[in-house]
Amino acid sequence: MMIFEKLRYLRGDAVCRPIFVIGTGRSGTHWLGHCLGNHPEIRITSEARPMFGWSTTMALNPESERRLLGRLIRVYRWQLLLASPRHYLDKNHPNIWIADKLKEAFTDALFIGIERDPYATVASMMRHKGVSSWHRRWREFPLPNRFLGISWEIAERYDDIPFPSQCAMRWLAHHDRMNALKHRLSDSLKVISYEAFARHTEETIGDLQQFLGLSKPLSLPEVKIESLHKWRYQLSGDEIKQIQNVVGFSPDAAHEPSGSRPRRHE
Numbered sequence: 001m002m003i004f005e006k007l008r009y010l011r012g013d014a015v016c017r018p019i020f021v022i023g024t025g026r027s028g029t030h031w032l033g034h035c036l037g038n039h040p041e042i043r044i045t046s047e048a049r050p051m052f053g054w055s056t057t058m059a060l061n062p063e064s065e066r067r068l069l070g071r072l073i074r075v076y077r078w079q080l081l082l083a084s085p086r087h088y089l090d091k092n093h094p095n096i097w098i099a100d101k102l103k104e105a106f107t108d109a110l111f112i113g114i115e116r117d118p119y120a121t122v123a124s125m126m127r128h129k130g131v132s133s134w135h136r137r138w139r140e141f142p143l144p145n146r147f148l149g150i151s152w153e154i155a156e157r158y159d160d161i162p163f164p165s166q167c168a169m170r171w172l173a174h175h176d177r178m179n180a181l182k183h184r185l186s187d188s189l190k191v192i193s194y195e196a197f198a199r200h201t202e203e204t205i206g207d208l209q210q211f212l213g214l215s216k217p218l219s220l221p222e223v224k225i226e227s228l229h230k231w232r233y234q235l236s237g238d239e240i241k242q243i244q245n246v247v248g249f250s251p252d253a254a255h256e257p258s259g260s261r262p263r264r265h266e
Contacts, residue, residue: 017108018080019089019212022096022181024174025131026124027116028194033091035205035221036112041214043083046091051075059094059147060134069098073105087212096177097146100184110212111185113178116194118247119240122167123231135166149173164239168246198223 019042023029030046037044045051054068080088095102096113103109125131134148138158144151149169150158158166181189190211197204205218232251235243244250 016080016084016087017110018076018102018106019087020095020099020102020109020111021089021091021093021114022099022111023093023114023116023178024096024121024171025093026121026128027093027174028114028197029091029093031194031221032112032114032192032197033089035218036089036208036212037091038219039214040216041086042089043079043086044089044091045079048090048092051090052092052094055092055094055098059097060141060145062097062146063142065098065101069101072098073102076102076106094147096174096181099181099189103185103188109188111181111189112208112211113181113189113191114194114197115175115178115191117228117231117251118168118171118175119235119243119251120194120228120231121171122164122239122243123234125167125170126163127234132163132167135163135170146173146177162239162242164235164242165246168243172247195228198225198228 019036021029021033021036033044033046036042037046051072054072058065058068058072076088076090079090082088099111103111138145138148138150141147143155145155147170148166149172154161154169161169178191182191190208192204192208201220201223205220209218240251
């Protein structure tokens with residue numbers, strides 16, 4: 001039966017499809033990928049090599065797409081073959097920057113984006129050595145830097161920008177990219193809120209099951225509600241102001257409808 005399903009995949013008529021989890025670092029992509037990857041109809045890779053390294057390189061340097069994108073697509077085709085008859089899910093958040101090109105290569109692909117409150121995201125970024133190191137190394141990468149949200153103009157004063165503001169710029173760049181993908185990917189992309197996932201877990205899980213077309217229900221994940229408020233004890237008043245100056249709305253307005261939020265500072 002397994003061999004038959006793999007032959008169906010090679011003929012192009014298999015029912016398995018690729019699923020990509022995208023977002024920014026410290027936004028909950030790992031949690032989401034773990035929840036989905038436990039399902040019997042899904043095979044998962046999570047920040048696996050070489051895919052994660054190639055995707056990160058392309059996020060930091062779009063010119064490298066000419067060298068790496070084709071390789072990445074070929075590896076994903078092989079991963080799909082290995083997964084058949086299950087769906088194949090890759091938790092590789094830098095793919096947010098090439099999601100539209102992955103959709104061109106895999107027309108039946110589905111994308112799940114997750115976004116988290118910027119204050120909570122930045123607080124987590126600041127305490128994660130691997131994530132925060134990108135900001136110290138920013139000069140190693142071409143400008144403009146879409147991954148970190150550094151324009152040519154900002155680069156002239158980037159070293160003088162407070163670290164919480166730098167992290168907020170990264171959050172904002174990914175937020176803007178996610179909004180752009182909502183139009184480009186349309187019904188192939190479902191974006192969920194980290195906070196809604198934690199507070200309304202069963203409802204969110206049901207929506208994801210329907211979006212992915214899974215025949216069996218997803219398991220309910222462990223939820224730590226206290227993680228929603230941890231940032232309030234981690235960020236100082238000055239750091240909160242520095243983040244607000246970038247994202248353009250206060251912590252209390254973070255969960256209001258987007259139309260009611262003030263515009264961010266440019």
